[in-house]
Amino acid sequence: GENVEQHPSTLSVQEGDSAVIKCTYSDSASNYFPWYKQELGKGPQLIIDIRSNVGEKKDQRIAVTLNKTAKHFSLHITETQPEDSAVYFCAASKGFNTGNQFYFGTGTSLTVIP
Amino acid sequence: DADVTQTPRNRITKTGKRIMLECSQTKGHDRMYWYRQDPGLGLQLIYYSFDVKDINKGEISDGYSVSRQAQAKFSLSLESAIPNQTALYFCATGGGMAGELFFGEGSRLTVL
Numbered sequence: 151g152e153n154v155e156q157h158p159s160t161l162s163v164q165e166g167d168s169a170v171i172k173c174t175y176s177d178s179a180s181n182y183f184p185w186y187k188q189e190l191g192k193g194p195q196l197i198i199d200i201r202s203n204v205g206e207k208k209d210q211r212i213a214v215t216l217n218k219t220a221k222h223f224s225l226h227i228t229e230t231q232p233e234d235s236a237v238y239f240c241a242a243s244k245g246f247n248t249g250n251q252f253y254f255g256t257g258t259s260l261t262v263i264p
Numbered sequence: 265d266a267d268v269t270q271t272p273r274n275r276i277t278k279t280g281k282r283i284m285l286e287c288s289q290t291k292g293h294d295r296m297y298w299y300r301q302d303p304g305l306g307l308q309l310i311y312y313s314f315d316v317k318d319i320n321k322g323e324i325s326d327g328y329s330v331s332r333q334a335q336a337k338f339s340l341s342l343e344s345a346i347p348n349q350t351a352l353y354f355c356a357t358g359g360g361m362a363g364e365l366f367f368g369e370g371s372r373l374t375v376l
Contacts, residue, residue, distance in 0.1 A: 192370075239306060252309070255306055
C-alpha cells in the first residue's frame with residue numbers, strides 16, 4: 151500500500167513568517183493530494199488539494215506544490231497568523247472516485263507565536 | 265447543526281465491554297468512513313462503506329465491526345473493548361467529484 155511521510159512533526163514560527171510542511175509518498179499511482187487542518191477539539195477540514203496534472207496551486211496565503219518525479223508535495227503558508235496554529239495532515243490517494251483509500255501523514259503541529 | 269454528527273463525543277468504558285460509536289450525516293453522501301487517530305500516528309482507516317450494501321475493511325479493522333443502517337448512518341462497534349483501543353475516532357463522509365472528506369468532530373474513547 152501507500153506510505154506517506156510528513157515532516158516536521160512540530161513547527162513553531164513567528165507571526166508573519168512563512169511555514170512549510172513537506173510530505174513524501176511511495177506509490178507513483180497516487181494522483182490526488184489533499185491537505186487537512188485540524189483545530190483543537192475538531193475534526194480535520196480540507197484547506198487545499200492538488201491533483202497530479204498540476205504542479206502548484208494557490209489559495210490566498212496557502213499554496214501546495216507537487217513534484218511527481220520526486221514523489222513529494224509541500225504546503226506553504228505565508229504571512230502566518232495565530233489562527234493558523236493547528237495540526238496539519240497531508241494525504242495521498244490513487245483516485246477518490248475509483249474507490250481508493252486516502253493515506254494520511256502523521257501530522258504537523260504548527261504553532262504561530264504572536 | 266453539524267453535517268457529520270458523532271455520538272457520544274466522549275466515552276469511558278472498561279475492558280471487555282461492548283461499545284458503539286454512532287455517526288449520522290446530512291450531506292447526502294454515499295461514502296462513509298471510520299478513522300482512528302492516535303498521537304504521532306495520524307489517521308488510520310478502520311472501515312469504509314460506499315453504499316448501504318457495501319462494507320470494506322481498512323488498514324486496522326481487527327477488533328472492530330461496522331454497520332451501515334442507512335445512507336446517512338454508519339456505526340462502529342467494539343465487541344470487547346481493550347485498553348489499546350483508547351483513541352480519538354472520526355467518522356467522515358465523501359461524495360462527488362471533488363474528492364473531499366468531511367469529518368465529524370470526533371469521539372474520544374477511553375478503555376480502562
